[in-house]
Amino acid sequence: MGHVDHGKTTLLDQLRKTQVAAMEAGGITQHIGAFSVHLSSGNRITFLDTPGHAAFSAIRERGANVTNIVILVVAADDGVMKQTVESIKHAKNANVPIILAINKCDKPEADPERVKRELLSHDIVCEEFGGDIQSINISALKGENLQALSEAIVTLAEVMELKADPAGLVEGTVIECRTDKGKGPVTTAIVQRGTLRKGAVLVAGRAWGKVRLMFDENNTMLSEVGPSMPVEIVGWKDLPSAGDEILEVESEQRAREVVDWRTDVEEEERIQKDLEVISAKQHEHREAHRKTLDTFYGMNWKQKNSALYKTSRHLIPQRTSERITDDNPTVPLIVKGDVDGSVEAILNVIDTYNAEEECELNLVHFGIGDISESDIVLAETFNGSVYGFNVNANKTVQQLAAKKNIPIKLHKIIYHLVEDLKEELNSKLTPITEEIVKGEASVLALFDVTVGKKVTQVAGCRVQKGALEKKLKFKLKRNNNVIWTGCLSSLKHHKNDVQSVKMGVECGLNLDDDDIEVKVGDEIICFEERTISRKTSWDPGF
CATH class of the missing domain: 2.40.30.10 (Translation factors)
Structure with missing residues:
Protein backbone atom coordinates (compact mmCIF):
# COMPACT_ATOMS: atom_id res chain seq x y z
CA MET A 1 0.00 0.00 0.00
CA GLY A 2 1.04 3.59 -0.44
CA HIS A 3 0.62 6.83 -2.36
CA VAL A 4 0.03 6.93 -6.12
CA ASP A 5 3.20 6.58 -8.25
CA HIS A 6 5.45 5.57 -5.33
CA GLY A 7 6.38 2.31 -7.10
CA LYS A 8 4.12 -0.42 -5.64
CA THR A 9 3.41 -2.18 -8.96
CA THR A 10 7.03 -1.78 -10.13
CA LEU A 11 8.16 -3.47 -6.92
CA LEU A 12 5.83 -6.40 -7.60
CA ASP A 13 7.05 -6.53 -11.22
CA GLN A 14 10.62 -6.99 -9.98
CA LEU A 15 9.58 -9.74 -7.57
CA ARG A 16 7.54 -11.52 -10.27
CA LYS A 17 9.79 -10.56 -13.23
CA THR A 18 6.81 -9.16 -15.13
CA GLN A 19 5.76 -5.86 -16.70
CA VAL A 20 2.38 -5.10 -15.11
CA ALA A 21 3.18 -1.41 -14.45
CA ALA A 22 3.97 -0.75 -18.11
CA MET A 23 0.54 -2.09 -19.11
CA GLU A 24 -1.42 0.01 -16.62
CA ALA A 25 -3.24 3.04 -18.08
CA GLY A 26 -1.10 6.10 -17.39
CA GLY A 27 1.22 3.88 -15.35
CA ILE A 28 -1.33 4.03 -12.50
CA THR A 29 -2.90 0.96 -10.87
CA GLN A 30 -6.70 1.25 -10.99
CA HIS A 31 -7.76 -2.19 -9.73
CA ILE A 32 -6.78 -4.40 -6.85
CA GLY A 33 -4.60 -7.26 -8.09
CA ALA A 34 -3.71 -10.54 -6.41
CA PHE A 35 -0.39 -12.20 -7.33
CA SER A 36 1.51 -15.23 -6.04
CA VAL A 37 5.30 -14.79 -5.94
CA HIS A 38 7.75 -17.70 -5.53
CA LEU A 39 10.94 -16.56 -3.81
CA SER A 40 14.39 -18.03 -4.39
CA SER A 41 14.26 -19.37 -0.81
CA GLY A 42 11.36 -21.60 -1.81
CA ASN A 43 8.74 -19.57 0.06
CA ARG A 44 5.60 -18.40 -1.68
CA ILE A 45 3.98 -15.05 -0.85
CA THR A 46 0.64 -13.77 -2.12
CA PHE A 47 0.66 -10.00 -2.72
CA LEU A 48 -2.33 -7.70 -3.12
CA ASP A 49 -1.43 -4.68 -5.24
CA THR A 50 -3.78 -1.83 -4.25
CA PRO A 51 -4.28 1.45 -6.17
CA GLY A 52 -2.67 4.52 -4.63
CA HIS A 53 -4.98 7.08 -6.24
CA ALA A 54 -7.27 9.07 -3.91
CA ALA A 55 -10.45 7.72 -5.53
CA PHE A 56 -9.71 4.11 -4.52
CA SER A 57 -9.86 4.47 -0.73
CA ALA A 58 -12.47 1.70 -0.33
CA ILE A 59 -10.30 -0.74 -2.32
CA ARG A 60 -7.28 -0.01 -0.10
CA GLU A 61 -9.38 -0.51 3.03
CA ARG A 62 -10.67 -3.84 1.68
CA GLY A 63 -7.11 -4.94 0.87
CA ALA A 64 -5.90 -4.13 4.40
CA ASN A 65 -8.72 -6.17 5.94
CA VAL A 66 -7.79 -9.30 3.91
CA THR A 67 -4.02 -9.33 4.36
CA ASN A 68 -1.74 -10.57 7.17
CA ILE A 69 1.07 -8.05 6.54
CA VAL A 70 1.06 -4.58 4.96
CA ILE A 71 4.12 -3.42 3.01
CA LEU A 72 3.98 0.37 3.16
CA VAL A 73 5.76 1.72 0.07
CA VAL A 74 7.02 5.33 0.42
CA ALA A 75 9.12 7.12 -2.22
CA ALA A 76 12.37 8.42 -0.75
CA ASP A 77 12.17 11.60 -2.84
CA ASP A 78 8.47 12.39 -2.18
CA GLY A 79 8.18 11.40 1.46
CA VAL A 80 4.91 10.89 3.32
CA MET A 81 1.89 11.87 1.21
CA LYS A 82 -1.89 11.91 1.69
CA GLN A 83 -2.56 8.31 0.63
CA THR A 84 0.46 7.14 2.67
CA VAL A 85 -1.27 8.44 5.81
CA GLU A 86 -4.57 6.89 4.73
CA SER A 87 -2.88 3.51 4.13
CA ILE A 88 -1.38 3.62 7.64
CA LYS A 89 -4.86 4.28 9.05
CA HIS A 90 -6.37 1.33 7.13
CA ALA A 91 -3.58 -1.00 8.32
CA LYS A 92 -4.04 0.06 11.96
CA ASN A 93 -7.85 -0.24 11.78
CA ALA A 94 -7.42 -3.79 10.43
CA ASN A 95 -4.79 -4.48 13.15
CA VAL A 96 -2.26 -5.63 10.52
CA PRO A 97 1.53 -5.23 11.13
CA ILE A 98 3.51 -2.98 8.76
CA ILE A 99 6.85 -3.37 6.99
CA LEU A 100 8.25 -0.10 5.62
CA ALA A 101 9.74 -0.23 2.10
CA ILE A 102 11.42 3.07 1.23
CA ASN A 103 11.55 3.04 -2.57
CA LYS A 104 13.43 5.06 -5.21
CA CYS A 105 16.59 5.17 -3.06
CA ASP A 106 18.65 5.20 -6.30
CA LYS A 107 17.57 8.79 -6.99
CA PRO A 108 20.07 11.57 -6.09
CA GLU A 109 17.37 13.52 -4.20
CA ALA A 110 16.37 10.47 -2.12
CA ASP A 111 16.33 10.99 1.66
CA PRO A 112 15.24 7.80 3.49
CA GLU A 113 15.99 9.28 6.92
CA ARG A 114 13.56 12.15 6.28
CA VAL A 115 10.85 9.59 5.44
CA LYS A 116 11.43 7.77 8.75
CA ARG A 117 11.27 11.06 10.69
CA GLU A 118 8.04 12.09 8.93
CA LEU A 119 6.44 8.73 9.77
CA LEU A 120 7.13 9.24 13.50
CA SER A 121 4.24 11.74 13.63
CA HIS A 122 1.93 8.97 12.35
CA ASP A 123 3.05 6.49 15.05
CA ILE A 124 5.22 4.48 12.63
CA VAL A 125 8.44 3.99 14.64
CA CYS A 126 11.25 2.12 12.88
CA GLU A 127 13.58 -0.27 14.70
CA GLU A 128 16.50 2.19 14.67
CA PHE A 129 14.31 4.64 16.62
CA GLY A 130 13.36 2.03 19.20
CA GLY A 131 10.18 0.82 17.51
CA ASP A 132 9.12 -2.52 16.03
CA ILE A 133 8.66 -1.52 12.35
CA GLN A 134 11.19 -3.10 9.98
CA SER A 135 12.52 -0.59 7.41
CA ILE A 136 14.21 -1.57 4.13
CA ASN A 137 15.70 0.87 1.60
CA ILE A 138 15.03 -0.41 -1.92
CA SER A 139 15.02 0.54 -5.58
CA ALA A 140 12.15 -1.28 -7.28
CA LEU A 141 13.20 0.00 -10.71
CA LYS A 142 16.75 -1.38 -10.43
CA GLY A 143 15.84 -4.38 -8.24
CA GLU A 144 18.16 -3.32 -5.42
CA ASN A 145 17.81 -4.84 -1.91
CA LEU A 146 14.64 -6.81 -2.74
CA GLN A 147 16.13 -9.95 -1.14
CA ALA A 148 16.25 -8.11 2.20
CA LEU A 149 12.59 -7.14 1.80
CA SER A 150 11.59 -10.75 1.06
CA GLU A 151 13.51 -11.97 4.13
CA ALA A 152 11.81 -9.34 6.29
CA ILE A 153 8.37 -10.57 5.15
CA VAL A 154 9.23 -14.24 5.79
CA THR A 155 10.72 -13.42 9.22
CA LEU A 156 7.64 -11.46 10.32
CA ALA A 157 5.34 -14.23 9.04
CA GLU A 158 7.29 -16.81 11.12
CA VAL A 159 7.11 -14.63 14.23
CA MET A 160 3.34 -14.21 13.72
CA GLU A 161 3.00 -18.00 13.21
CA LEU A 162 0.69 -17.51 10.24
CA LYS A 163 -1.06 -20.81 9.56
CA ALA A 164 -4.26 -21.97 7.86
CA ASP A 165 -6.17 -25.25 7.84
CA PRO A 166 -6.29 -26.82 4.34
CA ALA A 167 -9.05 -29.20 5.42
CA GLY A 168 -12.75 -28.53 5.92
CA LEU A 169 -15.17 -26.23 4.13
CA VAL A 170 -13.68 -23.34 2.15
CA GLU A 171 -13.65 -19.80 3.49
CA GLY A 172 -12.34 -16.80 1.54
CA THR A 173 -12.89 -13.19 0.48
CA VAL A 174 -13.91 -11.64 -2.84
CA ILE A 175 -11.14 -9.26 -3.89
CA GLU A 176 -12.63 -8.10 -7.19
CA CYS A 177 -15.41 -9.11 -9.54
CA ARG A 178 -16.31 -8.51 -13.17
CA THR A 179 -18.47 -9.83 -16.01
CA ASP A 180 -16.58 -11.67 -18.77
CA LYS A 181 -18.15 -12.15 -22.21
CA GLY A 182 -17.19 -15.79 -22.44
CA LYS A 183 -17.07 -16.81 -18.77
CA GLY A 184 -19.96 -14.81 -17.30
CA PRO A 185 -19.66 -13.51 -13.69
CA VAL A 186 -16.03 -13.90 -12.54
CA THR A 187 -14.50 -13.18 -9.13
CA THR A 188 -10.92 -12.79 -8.00
CA ALA A 189 -10.69 -14.22 -4.50
CA ILE A 190 -8.27 -15.22 -1.76
CA VAL A 191 -8.81 -18.64 -0.14
CA GLN A 192 -8.27 -18.26 3.63
CA ARG A 193 -9.28 -21.72 4.85
CA GLY A 194 -9.84 -25.11 3.27
CA THR A 195 -8.98 -26.28 -0.26
CA LEU A 196 -11.14 -25.09 -3.16
CA ARG A 197 -11.89 -27.65 -5.89
CA LYS A 198 -14.06 -27.80 -9.00
CA GLY A 199 -17.70 -28.51 -8.25
CA ALA A 200 -17.64 -26.77 -4.86
CA VAL A 201 -20.81 -24.80 -4.09
CA LEU A 202 -20.04 -21.28 -2.80
CA VAL A 203 -22.06 -18.44 -1.31
CA ALA A 204 -20.89 -14.80 -1.24
CA GLY A 205 -23.23 -12.04 -0.15
CA ARG A 206 -26.49 -12.50 -2.06
CA ALA A 207 -24.86 -14.56 -4.85
CA TRP A 208 -24.04 -18.24 -5.13
CA GLY A 209 -22.33 -20.45 -7.65
CA LYS A 210 -20.86 -23.84 -8.43
CA VAL A 211 -17.16 -23.70 -9.34
CA ARG A 212 -16.78 -24.62 -13.03
CA LEU A 213 -13.29 -23.27 -13.72
CA MET A 214 -10.42 -21.79 -11.71
CA PHE A 215 -7.47 -19.76 -13.01
CA ASP A 216 -4.36 -18.18 -11.47
CA GLU A 217 -3.12 -14.66 -12.28
CA ASN A 218 -1.36 -16.00 -15.42
CA ASN A 219 -4.67 -17.46 -16.70
CA THR A 220 -3.43 -20.99 -16.05
CA MET A 221 -6.25 -23.43 -15.22
CA LEU A 222 -6.11 -24.86 -11.68
CA SER A 223 -7.63 -28.04 -10.27
CA GLU A 224 -7.41 -27.03 -6.60
CA VAL A 225 -6.48 -23.95 -4.59
CA GLY A 226 -5.17 -23.96 -1.01
CA PRO A 227 -5.11 -21.27 1.69
CA SER A 228 -3.60 -17.82 0.93
CA MET A 229 -3.65 -18.50 -2.82
CA PRO A 230 -5.30 -16.01 -5.22
CA VAL A 231 -7.76 -17.54 -7.68
CA GLU A 232 -10.16 -16.46 -10.41
CA ILE A 233 -13.46 -18.33 -9.95
CA VAL A 234 -15.92 -19.02 -12.80
CA GLY A 235 -19.41 -20.41 -12.19
CA TRP A 236 -21.33 -17.74 -10.28
CA LYS A 237 -25.06 -17.41 -10.94
CA ASP A 238 -24.94 -13.70 -10.04
CA LEU A 239 -22.13 -11.26 -9.43
CA PRO A 240 -21.22 -10.84 -5.73
CA SER A 241 -19.74 -7.62 -4.39
CA ALA A 242 -16.06 -6.98 -3.76
CA GLY A 243 -15.29 -7.58 -0.09
CA ASP A 244 -18.00 -10.26 0.37
CA GLU A 245 -17.06 -13.29 2.45
CA ILE A 246 -17.02 -16.59 0.53
CA LEU A 247 -18.37 -19.68 2.30
CA GLU A 248 -18.62 -23.23 0.97
CA VAL A 249 -21.93 -25.02 1.56
CA GLU A 250 -22.88 -28.68 1.15
CA SER A 251 -25.39 -28.39 -1.72
CA GLU A 252 -27.00 -26.08 -4.27
CA GLN A 253 -30.28 -26.24 -2.34
CA ARG A 254 -28.52 -25.04 0.81
CA ALA A 255 -26.88 -22.21 -1.20
CA ARG A 256 -30.28 -21.05 -2.49
CA GLU A 257 -31.70 -21.14 1.05
CA VAL A 258 -28.81 -19.01 2.39
CA VAL A 259 -29.15 -16.46 -0.43
CA ASP A 260 -32.97 -16.27 -0.01
CA TRP A 261 -32.59 -15.79 3.74
CA ARG A 262 -29.97 -13.05 3.29
CA THR A 263 -32.19 -11.31 0.69
CA ASP A 264 -35.17 -11.41 3.08
CA VAL A 265 -33.07 -10.01 5.95
CA GLU A 266 -31.78 -7.15 3.77
CA GLU A 267 -35.32 -6.38 2.57
CA GLU A 268 -36.58 -6.30 6.16
CA GLU A 269 -33.74 -3.95 7.13
CA ARG A 270 -34.56 -1.68 4.19
CA ILE A 271 -38.27 -1.61 5.12
CA GLN A 272 -37.34 -0.85 8.74
CA LYS A 273 -35.17 2.07 7.63
CA ASP A 274 -38.00 3.39 5.41
CA LEU A 275 -40.43 3.13 8.35
CA GLU A 276 -38.00 5.06 10.57
CA VAL A 277 -37.77 7.84 7.96
CA ILE A 278 -41.58 7.94 7.59
CA SER A 279 -42.00 8.01 11.37
CA ALA A 280 -39.53 10.89 11.71
CA LYS A 281 -41.38 12.85 8.99
CA GLN A 282 -44.75 12.22 10.68
CA HIS A 283 -43.34 13.40 14.02
CA GLU A 284 -41.97 16.52 12.30
CA HIS A 285 -45.36 17.29 10.72
CA ARG A 286 -47.18 16.70 14.04
CA GLU A 287 -44.81 19.09 15.81
CA ALA A 288 -45.31 21.74 13.12
CA HIS A 289 -49.10 21.32 13.33
CA ARG A 290 -49.01 21.57 17.13
CA LYS A 291 -46.99 24.81 16.94
CA THR A 292 -49.53 26.20 14.44
CA LEU A 293 -52.41 25.37 16.80
CA ASP A 294 -50.53 27.01 19.69
CA THR A 295 -50.35 30.28 17.74
CA PHE A 296 -54.18 30.22 17.33
CA TYR A 297 -54.79 29.74 21.06
CA GLY A 298 -57.21 32.37 22.43
CA MET A 299 -58.16 33.76 18.97
CA ASN A 300 -61.71 34.16 17.70
CA TRP A 301 -62.68 32.76 14.29
CA LYS A 302 -61.92 36.04 12.44
CA GLN A 303 -58.44 36.24 13.93
CA LYS A 304 -57.81 32.56 13.06
CA ASN A 305 -58.87 33.12 9.41
CA SER A 306 -56.60 36.17 9.20
CA ALA A 307 -53.66 34.23 10.65
CA LEU A 308 -54.28 31.30 8.26
CA TYR A 309 -54.36 33.69 5.30
CA LYS A 310 -51.03 35.23 6.34
CA THR A 311 -49.51 31.74 6.72
CA SER A 312 -50.72 30.72 3.24
CA ARG A 313 -49.49 33.98 1.70
CA HIS A 314 -46.08 33.35 3.25
CA LEU A 315 -45.94 29.90 1.58
CA ILE A 316 -46.52 31.27 -1.95
CA PRO A 317 -42.90 32.42 -2.56
CA GLN A 318 -41.66 29.10 -1.18
CA ARG A 319 -43.64 27.24 -3.82
CA THR A 320 -42.27 29.59 -6.48
CA SER A 321 -38.70 28.96 -5.33
CA GLU A 322 -39.36 25.22 -5.43
CA ARG A 323 -40.44 25.56 -9.06
CA ILE A 324 -37.31 27.55 -9.79
CA THR A 325 -35.18 24.84 -8.13
CA ASP A 326 -36.82 22.21 -10.35
CA ASP A 327 -35.71 24.25 -13.36
CA ASN A 328 -32.05 23.95 -12.32
CA PRO A 329 -29.78 22.36 -14.95
CA THR A 330 -29.36 18.61 -14.52
CA VAL A 331 -26.68 16.17 -15.68
CA PRO A 332 -28.14 12.63 -15.83
CA LEU A 333 -25.43 9.99 -16.21
CA ILE A 334 -25.01 6.25 -16.56
CA VAL A 335 -21.77 4.69 -15.27
CA LYS A 336 -20.35 1.38 -16.51
CA GLY A 337 -17.08 -0.12 -15.23
CA ASP A 338 -15.03 -3.22 -15.91
CA VAL A 339 -15.02 -4.51 -12.33
CA ASP A 340 -16.94 -3.93 -9.11
CA GLY A 341 -14.07 -2.00 -7.49
CA SER A 342 -13.88 0.48 -10.39
CA VAL A 343 -17.60 1.26 -10.23
CA GLU A 344 -17.37 1.52 -6.43
CA ALA A 345 -14.52 4.07 -6.72
CA ILE A 346 -16.45 6.20 -9.25
CA LEU A 347 -19.60 6.11 -7.10
CA ASN A 348 -17.55 7.19 -4.07
CA VAL A 349 -16.30 10.18 -6.07
CA ILE A 350 -19.87 11.04 -7.19
CA ASP A 351 -20.99 10.82 -3.53
CA THR A 352 -18.73 13.81 -2.78
CA TYR A 353 -20.76 16.01 -5.17
CA ASN A 354 -22.02 18.99 -3.17
CA ALA A 355 -22.97 21.63 -5.76
CA GLU A 356 -26.65 20.73 -6.24
CA GLU A 357 -27.65 24.40 -6.05
CA GLU A 358 -25.62 25.01 -9.24
CA CYS A 359 -26.47 21.84 -11.18
CA GLU A 360 -28.17 18.59 -10.26
CA LEU A 361 -26.10 15.41 -10.77
CA ASN A 362 -28.49 12.52 -11.35
CA LEU A 363 -26.99 9.01 -11.32
CA VAL A 364 -29.57 7.12 -13.39
CA HIS A 365 -27.88 3.70 -13.51
CA PHE A 366 -24.55 1.99 -12.86
CA GLY A 367 -23.28 -1.48 -13.63
CA ILE A 368 -20.42 -3.78 -14.62
CA GLY A 369 -19.57 -4.71 -18.21
CA ASP A 370 -19.41 -3.15 -21.66
CA ILE A 371 -21.87 -0.42 -22.68
CA SER A 372 -25.01 -2.00 -24.14
CA GLU A 373 -27.92 -0.84 -26.30
CA SER A 374 -30.17 -0.77 -23.22
CA ASP A 375 -27.77 1.76 -21.63
CA ILE A 376 -28.20 4.01 -24.68
CA VAL A 377 -32.01 3.69 -24.58
CA LEU A 378 -31.98 4.54 -20.86
CA ALA A 379 -29.70 7.54 -21.48
CA GLU A 380 -32.10 8.75 -24.21
CA THR A 381 -35.05 8.51 -21.79
CA PHE A 382 -33.28 10.76 -19.27
CA ASN A 383 -31.41 12.86 -21.87
CA GLY A 384 -28.12 11.86 -20.25
CA SER A 385 -24.58 10.70 -21.01
CA VAL A 386 -22.90 7.30 -20.66
CA TYR A 387 -19.53 7.15 -18.92
CA GLY A 388 -17.43 4.01 -19.31
CA PHE A 389 -14.33 3.10 -17.30
CA ASN A 390 -12.06 0.44 -18.83
CA VAL A 391 -14.98 -0.86 -20.92
CA ASN A 392 -15.88 -0.79 -24.62
CA ALA A 393 -18.89 0.00 -26.79
CA ASN A 394 -19.24 -2.12 -29.92
CA LYS A 395 -19.99 -0.66 -33.35
CA THR A 396 -23.77 -1.30 -33.09
CA VAL A 397 -23.94 0.52 -29.74
CA GLN A 398 -21.87 3.45 -31.07
CA GLN A 399 -24.12 3.77 -34.15
CA LEU A 400 -27.24 3.73 -31.95
CA ALA A 401 -25.72 6.39 -29.67
CA ALA A 402 -24.82 8.58 -32.67
CA LYS A 403 -28.35 8.20 -34.07
CA LYS A 404 -29.94 9.20 -30.76
CA ASN A 405 -27.28 11.88 -30.06
CA ILE A 406 -26.18 10.24 -26.79
CA PRO A 407 -22.56 11.00 -25.76
CA ILE A 408 -20.44 7.96 -24.87
CA LYS A 409 -17.37 8.92 -22.84
CA LEU A 410 -14.80 6.15 -22.44
CA HIS A 411 -11.82 6.50 -20.09
CA LYS A 412 -9.01 4.33 -18.76
CA ILE A 413 -7.79 6.70 -16.01
CA ILE A 414 -10.24 7.68 -13.27
CA TYR A 415 -9.23 11.33 -12.87
CA HIS A 416 -9.68 11.83 -16.63
CA LEU A 417 -13.25 10.55 -16.24
CA VAL A 418 -13.87 12.92 -13.31
CA GLU A 419 -12.41 15.88 -15.24
CA ASP A 420 -14.70 15.04 -18.18
CA LEU A 421 -17.69 14.96 -15.82
CA LYS A 422 -16.69 18.34 -14.36
CA GLU A 423 -16.49 19.78 -17.88
CA GLU A 424 -20.03 18.55 -18.61
CA LEU A 425 -21.24 20.14 -15.36
CA ASN A 426 -19.50 23.41 -16.31
CA SER A 427 -21.20 23.42 -19.71
CA LYS A 428 -24.62 23.31 -18.02
CA LEU A 429 -23.99 26.40 -15.88
CA THR A 430 -25.35 29.73 -17.09
CA PRO A 431 -22.45 32.03 -18.09
Missing part, protein backbone atom coordinates in the same frame (compact mmCIF):
# COMPACT_ATOMS: atom_id res chain seq x y z
CA ILE A 432 -21.81 35.22 -16.07
CA THR A 433 -22.00 38.58 -17.85
CA GLU A 434 -19.25 40.88 -16.58
CA GLU A 435 -19.21 44.63 -17.16
CA ILE A 436 -15.81 46.14 -17.91
CA VAL A 437 -15.68 49.95 -17.64
CA LYS A 438 -13.89 51.43 -20.66
CA GLY A 439 -14.38 55.12 -19.94
CA GLU A 440 -16.05 57.72 -17.69
CA ALA A 441 -17.19 61.24 -18.52
CA SER A 442 -18.89 64.03 -16.58
CA VAL A 443 -21.68 66.26 -17.97
CA LEU A 444 -20.50 69.91 -17.98
CA ALA A 445 -23.30 71.61 -19.96
CA LEU A 446 -26.51 70.93 -21.90
CA PHE A 447 -27.41 72.18 -25.38
CA ASP A 448 -30.58 72.04 -27.46
CA VAL A 449 -29.80 71.20 -31.06
CA THR A 450 -32.33 71.36 -33.90
CA VAL A 451 -32.14 68.50 -36.37
CA GLY A 452 -34.71 69.13 -39.11
CA LYS A 453 -37.90 69.96 -37.21
CA LYS A 454 -36.86 68.02 -34.11
CA VAL A 455 -35.11 69.57 -31.11
CA THR A 456 -32.80 67.15 -29.29
CA GLN A 457 -30.77 67.54 -26.10
CA VAL A 458 -27.00 67.19 -26.40
CA ALA A 459 -24.85 66.70 -23.30
CA GLY A 460 -21.49 68.44 -23.38
CA CYS A 461 -19.02 66.20 -21.55
CA ARG A 462 -15.36 65.82 -20.73
CA VAL A 463 -13.83 62.32 -20.61
CA GLN A 464 -12.29 61.82 -17.15
CA LYS A 465 -11.05 58.23 -17.48
CA GLY A 466 -10.33 55.86 -20.34
CA ALA A 467 -12.22 56.49 -23.57
CA LEU A 468 -15.83 56.61 -24.79
CA GLU A 469 -16.55 54.26 -27.71
CA LYS A 470 -19.83 54.81 -29.55
CA LYS A 471 -20.30 51.11 -30.41
CA LEU A 472 -20.36 50.08 -26.72
CA LYS A 473 -23.07 50.41 -24.06
CA PHE A 474 -23.48 53.38 -21.69
CA LYS A 475 -24.92 54.13 -18.26
CA LEU A 476 -26.20 57.42 -16.88
CA LYS A 477 -25.48 57.84 -13.17
CA ARG A 478 -26.91 60.51 -10.90
CA ASN A 479 -25.99 60.63 -7.21
CA ASN A 480 -24.35 57.20 -7.62
CA ASN A 481 -27.64 55.72 -8.87
CA VAL A 482 -27.94 54.28 -12.40
CA ILE A 483 -31.02 55.85 -14.00
CA TRP A 484 -30.48 54.71 -17.59
CA THR A 485 -28.64 52.01 -19.56
CA GLY A 486 -28.48 51.92 -23.35
CA CYS A 487 -26.62 53.17 -26.39
CA LEU A 488 -25.71 56.57 -27.89
CA SER A 489 -27.48 57.88 -30.97
CA SER A 490 -24.57 60.25 -31.68
CA LEU A 491 -21.06 61.11 -30.45
CA LYS A 492 -19.44 64.33 -31.73
CA HIS A 493 -16.20 66.22 -31.33
CA HIS A 494 -16.20 69.81 -32.74
CA LYS A 495 -19.40 69.05 -34.73
CA ASN A 496 -17.77 66.02 -36.32
CA ASP A 497 -19.19 62.52 -35.81
CA VAL A 498 -16.56 60.32 -34.15
CA GLN A 499 -16.42 56.70 -33.02
CA SER A 500 -14.36 57.29 -29.87
CA VAL A 501 -13.19 60.09 -27.59
CA LYS A 502 -10.10 59.78 -25.38
CA MET A 503 -9.40 61.02 -21.83
CA GLY A 504 -9.22 64.79 -21.38
CA VAL A 505 -11.12 65.54 -24.60
CA GLU A 506 -14.51 67.29 -24.63
CA CYS A 507 -17.38 65.90 -26.68
CA GLY A 508 -21.11 66.08 -27.26
CA LEU A 509 -23.30 63.04 -26.99
CA ASN A 510 -26.94 62.19 -27.39
CA LEU A 511 -28.74 59.26 -25.73
CA ASP A 512 -30.94 56.96 -27.79
CA ASP A 513 -33.82 57.47 -25.31
CA ASP A 514 -35.55 60.86 -25.63
CA ASP A 515 -37.48 60.34 -22.39
CA ILE A 516 -34.34 60.50 -20.27
CA GLU A 517 -33.44 64.01 -19.08
CA VAL A 518 -29.71 64.58 -18.57
CA LYS A 519 -28.57 67.08 -15.96
CA VAL A 520 -25.29 68.91 -15.34
CA GLY A 521 -23.13 66.88 -12.95
CA ASP A 522 -24.37 63.51 -14.19
CA GLU A 523 -21.83 60.80 -14.98
CA ILE A 524 -21.66 58.91 -18.26
CA ILE A 525 -20.12 55.44 -17.98
CA CYS A 526 -18.99 53.56 -21.09
CA PHE A 527 -18.74 49.79 -20.55
CA GLU A 528 -18.26 46.53 -22.41
CA GLU A 529 -20.19 43.35 -21.60
CA ARG A 530 -18.15 40.18 -21.57
CA THR A 531 -19.53 36.67 -21.11
CA ILE A 532 -17.50 34.47 -18.73
CA SER A 533 -18.02 30.72 -18.46
CA ARG A 534 -18.76 29.48 -14.96
CA LYS A 535 -17.05 26.53 -13.30
CA THR A 536 -18.59 24.16 -10.80
CA SER A 537 -17.55 24.62 -7.17
CA TRP A 538 -17.42 20.83 -6.73
CA ASP A 539 -14.00 19.60 -5.63
CA PRO A 540 -13.78 15.78 -5.75
CA GLY A 541 -10.50 15.93 -3.82
CA PHE A 542 -7.94 15.32 -6.59
